[in-house]
Amino acid sequence: ETTLRVASWLPPTHPQNAIVWPTWSKWVEDATDGRVKVEIEYGLGHPKTMFELVEDGVVDVSWSYHGYVPGRFKLTQAVEQPLLGASAEAASVAHWRVHQKYFAKANEHEGLEVIGLFTHGPGQIHMVDPITSLADLKGKKIRLGGGVQGEIGERLGVTAVGAPAPKVYEMMQQGVIDGVFIPMGEQKSLRLKEVARNVVVLPGGMYMGSFAMFMNPDFLADLDPKDREAILSVSGEKLSAMAGRAWDQGDIAGLKAAEEAGVNITMVKPGDALDVEFNELTKGMDEAFYESVADRGVDAKAALTELRQIARSYK
């Protein structure tokens, strides 16, 4: 019997820890007839460190956010580009397929066996005070993570404040920031419903966030071939879709929690003034993306086109 150690982060109640890992654990244990047992371990360090902890065999499996390691992961930003207009599940499946077909050969995940790729739900605008147009955001103090939302923030002319997500609540309560761009699920899990009382939901959101789940290749190689096949058979696209679905569920729960808490939610419809403004704002970002990955030797334009086509026609 082999123990497979998964290093995780975020609170145990988060969908990734309450649904995704337990479900996959069960799949693995069933597929290997109980020969491989999965254990989850917390508190091993910053999420960005997980890539290296798995590569060096400190743990066997983990997951992380590509945006935490700028410079190393560029192609994965394809799925983060604005105006994808799909659920996390659809985006995750497209993310996986396009990675396998176009991006895998660029080997950005060197030293790791990628077992799943997924995105969080669409990022939305969560504010302390209401806004009526995107122009209202100019000069506002907004917490920005990296990658595509940083670019959007710059185009909006916001005053960027850098901070880890768990700090957002405190900073907002104290007025250090006026708002944050983050998925709907955080209304519940970061308890933003108490402080970010005004949410603008753009159709399809502003951006997505790219995550990977990965395994130590030596661990995989040391397994009995039968078990290796079994684990891989419950990973890949199947795992990616399941993870995306769980994060979608988290967003639904977040929306429900926000509604129950009486948060003022503005649902923008396609063609509304805010939507038009956002479309205008993001012009040229595709080209900027192609430019940024020009040195990777892949057809980024074809990949992004196919990614959008898969995501939008999913199911």
Add this chain to the structure above:
Amino acid sequence: MITALTGFAILLLIIVVIRVPIAFAMGLVGFFGFAYMQGLGFDNFMEFRWNGALSMAAKRVIDTSQEYGLSVIPLFILMGNLVTKSGLSHELYRASYAFLGHRKGGLSMATVVACGGFSAICGSSLATSATMAKVAMPPMRKYGYADSLATASIAAGGTLGILIPPSVILVIYGLLTETSIRELFAAGFIPGFIGILLYLAAVRYVVWRTPEAGPCGEKMEWPERLQALNGVWGVLILFSIVMGGIYLGVFTPTEAAGIGAGGAFLIALYRRSLNFGTLFDILTDTARTSAMLFSVLIGALIFSNFINRAGLPGDLLDLVNSLDVAPMVVILVILAIYIVLGMVFESLSMLLLTVPIFFPLVQSLGFDLVWFGIVVVVVTEISLITPPVGMNVFVLSAVLKDVKASTIFKGVTPFWCADIVRLILITLFSSISLFLPELLYR
């Protein structure tokens, strides 16, 4: 369980008997313990794949020494050093002395209140101890206070502010358990103030038992008292900027450290108490203390990786689950476990390791998670002043090089007892914590 406990025992042996510096002792035991969990034995020492354990330790060094949130440590220490150098501490204490000096242990009481106020704002026990050591220690010595009482009131006073909002630890607890953070903040107020009152009582107890530990001074008349107040405007302005800035949301507690240091720098310039030489001394002194604290923190994190991998948290849960007793007894067992862990762990890593494990159990027993949060934070506060690894005590003995940690540990015992009294009160009477949240939000 056996592995983890053996690890604890070896750690205690090499820090107490072999006298290896704590930072390195924790790092070494954590490293070899982790390697042991990965299959290291005496027979495979040469061909063992060391890279896993080495990477684990290396990443802790790399990440911890570049962690944004930890910038409060050097910056608040810097602020304390600047305040001291510009002579403000003497004036602050002249004023305290004018009002409280004629009482037995009066300056210790003033220190407890000042530490409570300061740590409430800056949210870091370690930074409070380091700052107030510079500010409060020289006057207490001047007025003949025993080192044990003087240092203990600073070390213990520094723990008070964790509970008084804003509190980083309460936010982390709230996020781990999905508990309302503003309810946690509200719940912390009354227990925080009870802590101050009980510490004042502890000072009274000490001077009642040994009057020479905190001698009375002369009683001053009102005109003299008011005149003594004249000198403290600088400190008042600085503390108002730091406190007001955080409460009004002008800056975060992390940034407040930098602003506080900058403000102290300006005040020191204004009072002409700086030249290049003294500024250099202040900066290097701060950097040395910070480097020492970072080393201990890194060691503690490497050690906690091992304890975690050895499965101690899970084993503890099984132990508690296997007891067939009343829910309140389960809570008491959990608290006992925290107190034992607190002897060796740094407060934040203890919280991160144990809360995810215990809170589902506590919730299933029907307890309020806001209340449990306050209880847990009070216990982790205690860990900062309990031997052998009490971080606040080490900070003090690092800042005050001529006071031994053992002296401080001895002096801190009455405060430790006061904390236990508070813990019992808060555990048995949940309304002490829940009164404000229920009044405000429920």
Add this chain to the structure above:
Amino acid sequence: MTFSAWVTAHYEEKGPVIWLAFFLELIAAVTLFLLMMLTCADVFGRYFLSNSVDGTTELTEMAIAIMVFAEMPVITWRGGHVVVDILDRMMGSTLIKILGLVAAFLMSTSLYFLAVRIFELAERSLRRSEVTEFLQFPTGYVVEYIAIMSWITAALMISYGVYRLLFLSRD
């Protein structure tokens, strides 16, 4: 007082180690001062100019590492790390010196091997061109610096630190 006399009067170290101590502490002092100014400038800019300093978080993170590891050799060779001294009264000064040698050996060896791994991780990070978010500064350089300073700490602890322990201790 001349500059050289000031430095000599300021440091307890002997010989050329004085200048090394001064140089390392100068790096730490300047970094800490700049860190303080950076935070103030960031907050000031956010409120009065509606424009914070880009990459403040990244610069802060680098500054802490630079400061901490510039001081690491000095505090280590001076025996400045926290030691539990509960049993000191029961130990003779000779025994304490012997235990000090054991600790010096353990500290130097562990730092040496750890730094080897840290340096490898730095090179890997540089090879993968990992950079910081806003400033696009290669993160591997700071990590290399940490590794090199750890080696310097190990080397000075086992040489000057041991010399100081044996011949220069106050008691």
